[in-house]
Amino acid sequence: MEGVGVTSLLVALARAAESRRPDRLFVDPYAAEFAAAVPEVREPPMEEGARRSALADYLAVRTRFFDDSLVEAACAGCGQIVQLGAGLDTRGFRLNWPAGTRLFEIDQPEVLTFKDSVLRRCAAQPRCERRTVPADLDSDWITPLRDAGFDPDQPTGWAAEGILYYLSPETNDRVMRTVADAAAMGSRLVVEHVTRHVTRSETMSRVRADLASRAAEWRSFVDEPMTWLRWYGWHVRLFTPNELLAASGRRLLAENGGPPNGWLAVCER
Secondary structure, X not given: OOOHHHHHHHHXXXXXXXXXXXXXXXXXXXXXXXXXXXXXXXXXXXOOOHHHXXXXXXXXXXXXXXXHHHHHHHHOOOOEEEEEOOOOOOHHHHOOOOOOOEEEEEEOHHHHHHHHXXXXXXXXXXXXXXXXXXXXXXXXXXXXXXXXXXXXXXXXXXXXXXXXXXXXXXXXXXXXXXXXXXXXXXXXEEEEEEOHHXXXXXXXXXXXXXXXXXXXXXXXXXXXXXHHHHHOOOEEEEEOXXXXXXXXXXXXXXXXXXXXXXXXXXXXX
């Protein structure tokens, strides 16, 4: 895997580390298997100590936030769940989904091929109806999603986790418009993005430079999420990373007195 695909391995490393903690927020039994399958993948360079711990904690609370929000959406009547840029996440295998839930995982073909090869080796069994959709968000992905059985007339839980900032502003707009057009009444969107402020973060600047060297540069940000999300027709509940970290009893990210480095939201229509 190259480009954005390799970032899914980096996040798998973080999920494996969280799963080993006595105070873990979730257990992903497959994350370590993905990491072991490509042992040469190295973590991005970051300062040791508090800053590194805070970033690892954020990835953990982000995972738990999406876990809880998507299961809540399914329990509220969203019988379809669509993960945009699903990466190596294994929610289809590790979460307790309501009966009848259908999960669609969209990502680049090479990511899904690698993912399924490791899961087969682990004899992993999904806890819902799981369908993979090989497609790139930079191109037409709604057609293969429909071909895989997606029904735009049914309420859907949409997830955009750790993906939008790798896309250009123009692609962000196309993705959000496509989701809005395909989201029936009763649908939900769980989404994360970064702000311009993150470009002034010394720690994240080093991470961004390392990702850029792997052809996975951050290409966009959104500073006014309420306005942005409402423009696409969503009712929005907004959260900052530090709000989620504090609620989980984890170390806060240093914001240097400025606005948040990013945001997360649960949206409904």
